[in-house]
Amino acid sequence: DVFLGAFDNPLLSPLEDQAVMPLAGLAEHGDRLAFTTDTYVVSPLFFNGGDIGTLAVAGTVNDLAVSGARPLYLSCGVVIEEGLPVETLRRVVASMKRVAAEAGVAIVTGDTKVVERGAADKLFINTAGIGVVPRGVAISAANARPGDVVIVNGTLGDHGTAILIARAQLALESDVPSDCQPLYSLVAAMLAACPDIHCLRDATRGGVATVLNEFAESSQVAIRIDETSLPLREDVKGACEILGLDPLYLANEGKLVAIVAPEAAPRVLAAMRAHPAGRGSAVIGQVAEEPRGMVVLRTGFGGDRIVDMLVGEQLPRIC
Incomplete structure (x- = not known):
């Protein structure tokens, strides 16, 4: 009633133990399969701008999209705590249905388990996704080159701040919405402007700082970013100042970091700004040769500081 109806x-409708899709249909979209999985345990289940269902679909779609793949099929596995109201489950499933339709993916197989009260916190969701990478697209964290430009598609740290507020850990006069959204159509527009995007990743747990460190380490380059160029909401800035957090490490669920060749940057940036998910896109830095494997921030005071990889979890249960 709940899942099949949505x-x-x-x-999905044959209700076999697996979903079977023709290989010919997959091959129409490209020559390589992309496969990913993620598990969502966010607390609380509902927050400004989304819920655990929104995260479960958009997060897995985005993990496929940043490889350049066209997302096609998802699985949905749920672990439900005994006593969860059915109406709560219906709300979550309705969000999954809406975001899947927006992203152009089908949820084709799944599983449901109910565990004793106290064995889980209300509801956990696992989604795995399959997509197809178009011929000629070869995005990798190891592709950054000196001179390349670093671009993000909008304000940073919105999701992490939204979760803090939803937990009543932070009282702000204005309510920061999560940025949770599927990004495939944005990535498609970027690839249409420049098929040779060097690096691309969504900045979820660990934020932009973690993504940039992964790029710098994999490509053995330096990445230099400018603090004054970072797109940040004033509310997020305020939250970070109050709690002593760095917005570069706050989680995002609808933001990506792209590294492109300097000659392609204007085309990519224009394509991003023309898309609803990229209107706030901005150049935040550049790739350099030294110091290899490191990320360096030019502060608003004109000094430099190293931006290290985040150790541990800054905020638990954010996704």
């Missing part, structure tokens, strides 16, 4: 499609 997710019904030709691959």
Whole structure:
């Protein structure tokens, strides 16, 4: 009643132990399969701008999209704590249905488990996704080159701040919405402007700082960013000042970091700004040769500081 009523499609409706899709249909979109999985345990289940269902679909779609893949199919596994109101489950599933339709993916197989009260916190969701990478697209964290430009698609740290507020850990006069959204259509627009995007990753747990460190380490380059160029909401800035947090490490659920060749940067930036998910796109830095494997921030006071990889979890249960 709950899941089939929302997710019904030709691959799901036979209700076999697996979804079977023709390989010819996959090959129409490219020559390589992309496969990912993630598990969502966010607390609380509902927050400004989304819920655990929104995260479960958008997060897995985005993990496929940043490889350049077109997301096609998702699985949905849920672990439900005994006593969860069915209406709560319906709300979450309705969000999953809406975001899947927005992203152009089908939820084709799944599983449900109910555990004793106290064995889980209300609801956990696992989604795995399959997509196809177009021929000629070769995005990798190891592709950054000196002179390349670093671009983000909007304000940073919105999701992490939204979760803090939803937990009543932070009282702000204005309510910061999560940025949770599927990004495939934005990535498609970027690839249309420049098929040779060097690096691309969504900045979820660990934020932009973690993504940039992964790029710098994999490519053995330095990445230099400018604090004054970082797009930040005033509310997020205020939250970080109050709690002593760095917005570069706050989680995002609808933001990506791209590294492109300098000659392609104007085209990519224009394509991003023309898309609803990229209107706030900005150049935040550049790739350099030294110091290899490190990220360096030019502060608003004109000095430099090293931006290290985040150790541990700054905020638990954010996704």
